[in-house]
Amino acid sequence: MNADDDSTGSPDSFHPLGDEWERELEELLEESDYDADLGMEMARDAMEVTKGELSEAEFHERYHDDVMEEFGQDDRPTEAALEELESDAGLDGSVSEALAAFGDDGAVDRREVMKKMGAGAAFLGLGAWATMDETDPSVDAAAAQDDESEDGTQWGMVLDLERCDGCLSCVQACADENQLDSGVNWMYVLDWEDPDEQLDTGRQRLIRPCQHCTDAPCEKVCPTTARHTRASDGLVLTDYDICIGCRYCQVACPYGVNYFQWNEPGVSADALDEDHIYSDRGRPVDSRAPRGVMSKCTFCPSRQDGNMGEEMVGSTACEDACPPNAIQFGDMNDPESAPQQYREDPPLQRARSMASDDDDELQEAIDIIDGEEEPAEDAEDGMTEAEARAMIDDLGGTADSTFKLLEEIGTNPNIVYVGNEPGPNAEQVGGPIQYDELSYENVEEEMVQLADERKDVTDEGTVGEYPL
Amino acid sequence: MSTERPSKEDILRPIQRTSRGYYILLGIATLAFGLFLVGWMYQLSEGMIVTGLSDWGSGGGVTWGLYIGAFIWWVGIAHGGIILSAAVRLLGMERYMPVARLAELLTIAGLSAAGFFIVVHLGRPDRMVTSIIGHYHITVHSSPLVWDVTVITLYLVLTATYLALTLRYDITRLRDDLPNHFEPIYKVMTIGYSEKEDLIVQRMVWWLALAIIILAPLLLHGGVIPWLFALIPSMPGWFGAVQGPQFLTIALTSAISGVILLSYGFRYSYDWQHIIADDVFRGLTLWLGFFSLLFLWLQLQQVVGGTYAAPLDQSTVVSAMISAPIYITSMTLVFLVLVYTFVQAVRPSLFSKKRSVVAAVAVLTATLLEKILFVVEGLMYPTFSIYGAVPGSYWPSLIEFASITGTIGMVTMFFLLVSKVVPVVELHAVEHLQEDHGHERSGDGGAETEVEA
Numbered sequence: 009m010n011a012d013d014d015s016t017g018s019p020d021s022f023h024p025l026g027d028e029w030e031r032e033l034e035e036l037l038e039e040s041d042y043d044a045d046l047g048m049e050m051a052r053d054a055m056e057v058t059k060g061e062l063s064e065a066e067f068h069e070r071y072h073d074d075v076m077e078e079f080g081q082d083d084r085p086t087e088a089a090l091e092e093l094e095s096d097a098g099l100d101g102s103v104s105e106a107l108a109a110f111g112d113d114g115a116v117d118r119r120e121v122m123k124k125m126g127a128g129a130a131f132l133g134l135g136a137w138a139t140m141d142e143t144d145p146s147v148d149a150a151a152a153q154d155d156e157s158e159d160g161t162q163w164g165m166v167l168d169l170e171r172c173d174g175c176l177s178c179v180q181a182c183a184d185e186n187q188l189d190s191g192v193n194w195m196y197v198l199d200w201e202d203p204d205e206q207l208d209t210g211r212q213r214l215i216r217p218c219q220h221c222t223d224a225p226c227e228k229v230c231p232t233t234a235r236h237t238r239a240s241d242g243l244v245l246t247d248y249d250i251c252i253g254c255r256y257c258q259v260a261c262p263y264g265v266n267y268f269q270w271n272e273p274g275v276s277a278d279a280l281d282e283d284h285i286y287s288d289r290g291r292p293v294d295s296r297a298p299r300g301v302m303s304k305c306t307f308c309p310s311r312q313d314g315n316m317g318e319e320m321v322g323s324t325a326c327e328d329a330c331p332p333n334a335i336q337f338g339d340m341n342d343p344e345s346a347p348q349q350y351r352e353d354p355p356l357q358r359a360r361s362m363a364s365d366d367d368d369e370l371q372e373a374i375d376i377i378d379g380e381e382e383p384a385e386d387a388e389d390g391m392t393e394a395e396a397r398a399m400i401d402d403l404g405g406t407a408d409s410t411f412k413l414l415e416e417i418g419t420n421p422n423i424v425y426v427g428n429e430p431g432p433n434a435e436q437v438g439g440p441i442q443y444d445e446l447s448y449e450n451v452e453e454e455m456v457q458l459a460d461e462r463k464d465v466t467d468e469g470t471v472g473e474y475p476l
Numbered sequence: 477m478s479t480e481r482p483s484k485e486d487i488l489r490p491i492q493r494t495s496r497g498y499y500i501l502l503g504i505a506t507l508a509f510g511l512f513l514v515g516w517m518y519q520l521s522e523g524m525i526v527t528g529l530s531d532w533g534s535g536g537g538v539t540w541g542l543y544i545g546a547f548i549w550w551v552g553i554a555h556g557g558i559i560l561s562a563a564v565r566l567l568g569m570e571r572y573m574p575v576a577r578l579a580e581l582l583t584i585a586g587l588s589a590a591g592f593f594i595v596v597h598l599g600r601p602d603r604m605v606t607s608i609i610g611h612y613h614i615t616v617h618s619s620p621l622v623w624d625v626t627v628i629t630l631y632l633v634l635t636a637t638y639l640a641l642t643l644r645y646d647i648t649r650l651r652d653d654l655p656n657h658f659e660p661i662y663k664v665m666t667i668g669y670s671e672k673e674d675l676i677v678q679r680m681v682w683w684l685a686l687a688i689i690i691l692a693p694l695l696l697h698g699g700v701i702p703w704l705f706a707l708i709p710s711m712p713g714w715f716g717a718v719q720g721p722q723f724l725t726i727a728l729t730s731a732i733s734g735v736i737l738l739s740y741g742f743r744y745s746y747d748w749q750h751i752i753a754d755d756v757f758r759g760l761t762l763w764l765g766f767f768s769l770l771f772l773w774l775q776l777q778q779v780v781g782g783t784y785a786a787p788l789d790q791s792t793v794v795s796a797m798i799s800a801p802i803y804i805t806s807m808t809l810v811f812l813v814l815v816y817t818f819v820q821a822v823r824p825s826l827f828s829k830k831r832s833v834v835a836a837v838a839v840l841t842a843t844l845l846e847k848i849l850f851v852v853e854g855l856m857y858p859t860f861s862i863y864g865a866v867p868g869s870y871w872p873s874l875i876e877f878a879s880i881t882g883t884i885g886m887v888t889m890f891f892l893l894v895s896k897v898v899p900v901v902e903l904h905a906v907e908h909l910q911e912d913h914g915h916e917r918s919g920d921g922g923a924e925t926e927v928e929a
């Protein structure tokens with residue numbers, strides 16, 4: 009939709025989706041062995057065909073010779089390939105549907121589809137694809153995997169479990185930002201112990217937001233596409249207007265991060281800020297869920313979409329609230345992003361967040377490791393690289409192991425942890441701060457007390473009292 | 477066995493005769509259903525919070541419970557019913573012809589109850605149609621829930637077609653004895669009927685039966701229903717290939733039990749000793765025993781596999797399951813039924829219809845308990861069990877309990893009402909029985925395998 013808006017005015021672009029699409033199309037064609045210029049020309053005319061300004065017969069006539077030259081034969085690959093594509097996908101609908109279907113199961117990417125169709129068909133196919141309705145959430149689902157493998161944005165986090173001190177500030181900030189009910193802990197922090205294994209180093213703590221999985225099982229099982237992955241930035245979101253509340257996503261998510269809205273939420277829809285509900289496509293995906301639909305950590309899409317101002321893009325409420333900077337949010341596909349920098353050298357980033365401004369020696373060490381200052385050749389001339397490293401490691405600890413949660417299940421999570429991975433026997437134990445010690449004031453000026461177990465809260469509404 | 481000659485008057489009796497017992501049963505059924513409707517209205521006004529469900533994980537609850545368990549139970553009864561009736565038609569098991577239509581009606585009623593449970597389970601039932609149909613072309617590629625809805629709808633259509641086709645024959649021939657106030661219904665049902673279609677209908681029904689027999693184990697209770705669970709790798713209580721066969725055996729035991737209860741009820745109320753003969757009950761009891769055996773055998777596979785040297789998550793859920801009182805009760809009930817079938821087969825004098833009815837009730841109780849426990853325990857023991865609140869706890873609310881009695885009431889009402897409008901035993905079946913009586917019978921009538929086609 010947004011892309012549409014930008015492009016309709018652009019005179020140079022024949023695509024309804026604008027320059028960007030056209031450029032991408034050109035690149036794709038360039039990569040194939042066929043004549044890109046011919047391809048672009050054909051695609052331009054293919055658009056005319058779809059608009060009805062050019063008949064199919066005319067189209068074939070116009071390109072017959074060129075196509076013969078390029079491919080050695082003109083067996084109208086367009087029609088045949090389209091048919092094949094449609095029957096492969098089991099659809100009789102448009103090409104866009106067929107392509108969406110391919111992307112959806114992740115087995116065949118756009119490029120393979122192109123190869124399969126033959127370049128000639130691809131010209132037409134992409135032309136038709138471009139007419140696809142962008143408001144359809146399937147578009148997101150379909151193209152998500154492409155974007156991940158290409159260099160689109162993929163929001164994610166690096167969470168430093170060694171720095172987290174269990175203060176639950178992030179949990180509280182998230183509840184406040186999203187006006188969550190008691191016990192709806194989109195962000196959850198827990199301490200754990202392993203009865204079979206005594207660790208002698210490091211903390212045993214876990215920070216657990218939604219993992220915004222690239223291969224999200226929650227999305228796969230959803231019967232409505234309400235749970236979807238955004239193509240533009242890999243966020244896994246719930247469209248509150250489409251969800252039917254079947255709770256299958258909650259069942260399929262291996263991490264238990266979903267919270268259903270069992271009753272009327274504490275804060276009414278009118279009291280919420282519209283900018284904090286709707287994404288830039290105009291879909292309601294942020295803030296607490298309305299009654300009867302599913303919710304979970306969103307990675308603050310209204311911030312990422314710029315609704316809160318440019319300076320908030322690339323930040324989340326929990327990250328902002330974390331006193332020891334244990335949460336690093338950013339683009340996982342960008343090596344320069346905060347989380348990727350952190351992952352590269354956790355001790356350095358820890359030292360950076362711990363160092364006070366007037367600690368000149370430490371600042372110097374940071375600059376040396378960072379490459380911003382030349383280290384001394386030997387100790388007499390000043391600080392050497394080895395000395396700087398030792399100093400940083402002394403403060404920041406040596407590099408710890410990193411892991412992704414339940415990676416073996418194949419969800420491809422976008423959260424990377426630095427610290428100790430809990431084993432399968434690990435069990436939650438009490439943390440330094442209890443959930444019910446914290447509360448926030450909602451926009452309707454009522455105090456909301458946090459709760460650890462949601463069931464304690466929902467049990468109040470259960471009809472019938474039981475001993476269990 | 478009765479020597480009375482079956483006649484069409486017999487099968488018209490439910491339509492023409494209404495006893496006091498009928499009204500009492502209808503009253504109870506309506507009350508049970510009405511009570512649940514009131515509870516459901518309350519749930520619609522307050523939200524799903526009125527149930528005993530909650531979020532799993534840090535939440536400490538389970539998000540699917542009795543509603544989903546009861547959904548599978550009803551689907552099982554329904555699917556088993558249609559398999560039974562299709563088998564009768566396909567294999568020419570004429571002994572069971574008189575109960576074939578009861579089984580088909582049970583399918584329609586059971587699927588309706590199951591469909592109702594889906595609606596009751598949803599947080600936003602009002603959006604069901606728009607959200608599911610609107611994105612069907614996308615979600616059908618990946619969502620087992622969409623597969624379910626598709627296949628259930630397909631089966632509802634198949635069964636309804638089946639029933640409608642065979643009813644045309646009966647209604648046309650019995651029209652003069654049917655009550656006039658249902659005239660419009662009969663008119664619609666027999667539109668365009670001519671005797672020429674009989675043969676074609678026979679063939680169609682045969683093909684439909686074949687389709688059902690082939691599709692049922694592949695797609696239905698051996699397919700999409702168990703896949704709802706068996707495809708979720710992070711819930712070890714559900715994941716795995718055994719669920720397909722396991723669900724199918726549970727469906728068949730439940731359906732046979734349902735047919736036993738219905739047959740007994742109708743025979744008792746309308747003096748149908750000569751129509752639904754003792755033989756039918758003996759046969760059904762044997763089948764019940766056979767599928768109970770398969771049921772227990774597949775349970776055994778899971779228990780042994782899950783306790784011997786299973787991965788941590790799987791052994792946790794299996795040991796929790798086998799120590800649960802509900803599980804022990806359920807398995808004991810099925811085991812006792814198995815013992816009964818065995819001894820009555822060896823010593824026929826131990827058979828009685830009442831005992832078989834008790835066995836049927838026992839199996840239905842056992843399968844309901846097992847299905848609910850399956851859903852709940854699956855969610856209580858996930859692979860990711862680090863949360864202090866895992867395993868969660870769950871006890872159904874009064875409204876959830878009322879949904880069971882309510883849907884049983886609904887299905888009872890369905891039978892009471894349908895039996896007033898159309899014959900629940902096929903005219904064909906009676907014709908067959910008459911032929912049998914006409915012949916000098918040398919052996920068991922059920923051994924005949926001729927198919928009318």
Ligand code: SF4
Pocket residue numbers: 217218219220221224225226227244260261262263264265266304419
């Ligand atoms: S963590 Fe769970 S809810 Fe989040 S994307 Fe992955 S599967 Fe979906």
Ligand code: SF4
Pocket residue numbers: 226229230231232233234235246250251252253254255256257258301302
């Ligand atoms: S609860 Fe909503 S988002 Fe989740 S699977 Fe069902 S329809 Fe999709």
